[in-house]
Amino acid sequence: MIETHAHIYDEQFDEDRDAMLKRAFAAGVKQIWMPNCDHETIDGMLALEQQYPNVCHAMMGVHPCYVKEKFEEELAVVEQWLERRKFIMIGEIGLDFYWDLTFVAQQEEVFLRQLALAKKYNLPICIHSRNSKNNEHNAILRCIELIKQFGWEDLRGIFHCFSGNLEEAQKIVEINFLLGIGGVATFKNGGMDTILPHIDLKHLVLETDSPYLAPVPYRGKRNEVVYLELVARRIAEIKARDFEEVVQQTTQNALSLVGLKS
Ligand SMILES: [Zn+2]
Numbered sequence: 001m002i003e004t005h006a007h008i009y010d011e012q013f014d015e016d017r018d019a020m021l022k023r024a025f026a027a028g029v030k031q032i033w034m035p036n037c038d039h040e041t042i043d044g045m046l047a048l049e050q051q052y053p054n055v056c057h058a059m060m061g062v063h064p065c066y067v068k069e070k071f072e073e074e075l076a077v078v079e080q081w082l083e084r085r086k087f088i089m090i091g092e093i094g095l096d097f098y099w100d101l102t103f104v105a106q107q108e109e110v111f112l113r114q115l116a117l118a119k120k121y122n123l124p125i126c127i128h129s130r131n132s133k134n135n136e137h138n139a140i141l142r143c144i145e146l147i148k149q150f151g152w153e154d155l156r157g158i159f160h161c162f163s164g165n166l167e168e169a170q171k172i173v174e175i176n177f178l179l180g181i182g183g184v185a186t187f188k189n190g191g192m193d194t195i196l197p198h199i200d201l202k203h204l205v206l207e208t209d210s211p212y213l214a215p216v217p218y219r220g221k222r223n224e225v226v227y228l229e230l231v232a233r234r235i236a237e238i239k240a241r242d243f244e245e246v247v248q249q250t251t252q253n254a255l256s257l258v259g260l261k262s
Helices: 017-026 039-051 071-084 104-120 139-150 166-174 192-198 225-239 243-258
Strands: 031-034 056-058 090-096 125-130 157-159 178-181 204-206
Touching (some): 031 039, 039 056, 039 071, 071 104, 090 104, 090 139, 090 157, 104 139, 125 139, 192 225, 204 225, 225 243
Parallel strands (some): 090 125, 125 157, 178 204
16 A cells, blocks of 8 residues: 555654554555655654655645745745755645635645646645635635646646545546545545545545544544555445455556656
């Protein structure tokens, strides 16, 4: 299995990080992709990449929740790192309308400027898209609009932690992006049981978003990478496919997105 989204550098893992990773590897996780948040998360992320070469891969980008007054400084850090070395993806980037709408204009600007970086370095992107609480402001649809407006046909990536509706899922597939499926698939009210039967396995990748969004039966607790297997098993159940087939296909989808071989 390939874990396409986990914040394993998070301080919630400071006490038992290596044991947590050992559990994940023992369960068959072959790679872990780490999304960046802002300048403060880079050192911990890169240290893990060094400790687990060819297994832990770092992304580079500014998370929309970290787009505030100092967004120019954050973007400059990202640009410098991309100039210096290779990353697996640009991420995580996007729009978050959930907590507040103060910096929406800046979030959109930072998203578009990171799409330009994706083009410049020919890298896929990892998208964070979260609606406002009343769903009045739809982050998925706005991201799709901005991607279309940007207009680079080769742009590709993942809508991480997909939790939208079927129409949104189909729109993501139409622009050739993948859906990152995580713990939400195991939630009773998550809606994935009615959506995933209509979406082909070739459009899905696995993720946990650890330490957030733990799957059932660990919902509300700290999430960790070993639970990726629960996500894969739930997808298999919803789609009435073999677990092995889900693992094989999502692995292939992830690897071909970033140009790695299995
Ligand atoms: Zn994340």
